Amino acid sequence: MNGYEIMTVFRDSLKHFWQAQTSQIYRELQTLEKNEWIRATHVEQESRPDKKMLTITEEGRNELVRWLKDDTLKSSIRSPMLMKTFFRGECSIDENIEYFRSLPKREAVFPAGSEKADSISDEYKRTIQDPYKALYWKFTIDFGIMYEKMIREWCEHCIRELEGIRHENFTD
Amino acid sequence: MNGYEIMTVFRDSLKHFWQAQTSQIYRELQTLEKNEWIRATHVEQESRPDKKMLTITEEGRNELVRWLKDDTLKSSIRSPMLMKTFFRGECSIDENIEYFRSLPKREAVFPAGSEKADSISDEYKRTIQDPYKALYWKFTIDFGIMYEKMIREWCEHCIRELEGIRHENFTD
């Protein structure tokens, strides 16, 4: 792929678990090239700007597998949404019930609906070809769907607790 | 609180959704002071190093509430774990079944067990006093517990799919 194609893959197929800007992609690709983990070929085109096609090297693939097998990396959650929830004691019960009601929509992993994710998949499967590799991509989609469901249940749980205390002497 | 106390709160009570290093805390506190969102008082102590106690200002609280009510900020997931899952097509089915078996333990939000979270809570509730505010902290713990459960179910789902294809002509 070239940088532009990688950008479209992030935008269309990976954004449910990782967003990346064009600027970051080009900068990271420069680093990968410096490390000789990828190699560039200049491809001339008519009626389209020339492309810089990138291919993974042997050392690059070794590094990829080394990273995959390294399970010392801990990927703890870093959630601005939970940080906001934590500080919601600054607002009233009614405001916070409304907050939890609107949260699932605002935090949606697939704002267009998770069914739409499948239609994106067609395009992506064409790029990826190998159905075995596409399976792991599908697993990340499944994660997103289950995550959305969990968020909805969590919000319902919080609303129930807030409604339970609304009529106690527990007001701000 | 002073910087050190804030560090202990992150370490003991917020690390399930946000980790912060001491160095970052002190740097951010400098910025908050520059913006006059917090104000410092020097407190002399015997047999202990002097403290720099910090208090939120009126503008600080306004800014906090402004941030709380701003729901234009989208907090999409950024998960190194899902990125690794995505690339797992590089490994064999058996290796990946093992990967999903060990994942819930490695990705645990509460490595000591979520029951232990409650014992941490006692210490924290003493700090926070206000039971209404403590409730929102508990909601973040509940999130962590539900998230762990979801991860376990997701891993079981992935293992089932991988075992289903193991005996098809779908090998690496």
Next chain:
DNA sequence: TGGGTCATGTAACCTGTTACATGATTAG
């Protein structure tokens, strides 16, 4: 006497975001 807690930070680096910059082709 040695490790843990209390208490403060700085420096360098890496990663992610926002804004800027350019220019050709093609489809509606």
Next chain:
DNA sequence: CTAATCATGTAACAGGTTACATGACCCA
């Protein structure tokens, strides 16, 4: 003719990590 797509990046800034630096007290 105008907006979208293809194609490449740079600069500056913001946020997060790692390593370094200091020093006193307290408990075992």
